[in-house]
Amino acid sequence: MSGYREQQMSVKIPADIDQPDKILYGLTARQLAVLGGTAALVLWVFVTFQALVPFPALVAVVLPMAAAGVVVAIARHDAMSLDRYALAALRYLRQSNQRVSVDGPVQAPPSWCRMRGRLPTPLRLPVRAVRQDGVMELAQGGVAAVVRAGTVAFSLRTAGEQASLVAGFGRWLNSLDAPVQILVQARPVDLGGLADHITARATDLSDPVLERAAGEHAAFLSEIGAAHDLLVRQVLIVITDAASASSATPWWKSRGQQIGWDAGAQVVLRRAEEAVQSLAVLGVTAEVLNADACTAVLAESLSPGDPHPVDNAAPQELVTVRQEP
Numbered sequence: 001m002s003g004y005r006e007q008q009m010s011v012k013i014p015a016d017i018d019q020p021d022k023i024l025y026g027l028t029a030r031q032l033a034v035l036g037g038t039a040a041l042v043l044w045v046f047v048t049f050q051a052l053v054p055f056p057a058l059v060a061v062v063l064p065m066a067a068a069g070v071v072v073a074i075a076r077h078d079a080m081s082l083d084r085y086a087l088a089a090l091r092y093l094r095q096s097n098q099r100v101s102v103d104g105p106v107q108a109p110p111s112w113c114r115m116r117g118r119l120p121t122p123l124r125l126p127v128r129a130v131r132q133d134g135v136m137e138l139a140q141g142g143v144a145a146v147v148r149a150g151t152v153a154f155s156l157r158t159a160g161e162q163a164s165l166v167a168g169f170g171r172w173l174n175s176l177d178a179p180v181q182i183l184v185q186a187r188p189v190d191l192g193g194l195a196d197h198i199t200a201r202a203t204d205l206s207d208p209v210l211e212r213a214a215g216e217h218a219a220f221l222s223e224i225g226a227a228h229d230l231l232v233r234q235v236l237i238v239i240t241d242a243a244s245a246s247s248a249t250p251w252w253k254s255r256g257q258q259i260g261w262d263a264g265a266q267v268v269l270r271r272a273e274e275a276v277q278s279l280a281v282l283g284v285t286a287e288v289l290n291a292d293a294c295t296a297v298l299a300e301s302l303s304p305g306d307p308h309p310v311d312n313a314a315p316q317e318l319v320t321v322r323q324e325p
Contacts, residue, residue, distance in 0.1 A: 031073040034083065038069025099123035127298060134290040135265040136298075138240070143264040145272040146294050147237040149279055149286040165282055172278040178271065181238040187300070189232040191225040236297065237275060237286075241268045 020028040027035070042062050049058055072082045080088070098120035100106060106119045128137045136144045154162060195218040202214035224230070241264040269288065276286045289297060 027073075030081070030083075034069060034073035038066060038073070041069075042066050096121045125302075130291050130294050130298070131261075131265060132291050133265060133269065134288060134294045135268060136294065137261050142241050143261055143268050144238055144240040145265075145268040146289045146297060147239065147272050147275050147286050148289055148293070148297075149235045149237055149284050151233065151235065152283050168278075168282045172275070172282075175278070179240050180275075181240075183236040183238065185234045185236065185301070186231045187234070189230045191221045191230065195219075195221040195225070237272075239268050239271050239275060241271075 020030065023029050023032055042065060045062055045065070046058065053061075075082050077085045096118045099122070100120045101123045104122070106122060108119060109115050124139065126139055128139045130136050134145065136146070138144060152165065154165065157165065198214050198218040198221070202211045202218070205211045205214060272288045276288060279286045
């Protein structure tokens, strides 16, 4: 019976179609090209310098070259091949660490102004804009919607209920026909504001017993917050429209691009609602984020802990100035 239960807890998911194909001996075409280039270089060094350099010295020179080629071809860092990681590091070192928000390239200062260091580089965020319906327009083309999901007490369920949850989640994963990213965020939470709110409202209670219980609960929250580092967990599901991203129109055809964004927005919103319904069957509460919630999530992800930007006025709303008392 235990073997049967363990078998029911596993669900087959299709392999990653973006993973490069294995050509020979479990190696990809890129790895074979790197190893072939390394072997050709080593052979050229042996043929060219074997009559001029002693054999031990030639081996001492060739052996690190061969080892470096094997490491570059096989080793990986942060799920990235070393050659691509080195290229990304080189691009990062060549760029300026300071970014500014400009539409075009950063203009150099006049000739009479002496400048130390390099010019800042334009800030390019992956999200171009957040629509009123909460759909994000991506800078590289395409659109995306964000679904915020809750969690379930998986370990408290019985073996049959756990198997049912795993099977239901597997069916939802198998039903996906577009790229989906599941992001789990853990952020520190401060209970001091909640404790102060309870303490302030406790005096409004008519029953002294309830007032004393509220004060004790506020003291308990303050004690828990001071004794432990509390974290709140948030699960975000980002659903994108691969069709609109692959068929993005050129930048000069702004009207055609806007039509593509509108069509893609309807697609991702429908897929987001389907994800909410599929997760509701598993007992997971989920919701599609609107424009305000999506903006708050982006701001929190880009700069955790910093205050969120103020609400922007709608296109047809009046911009007013509010004076603090």
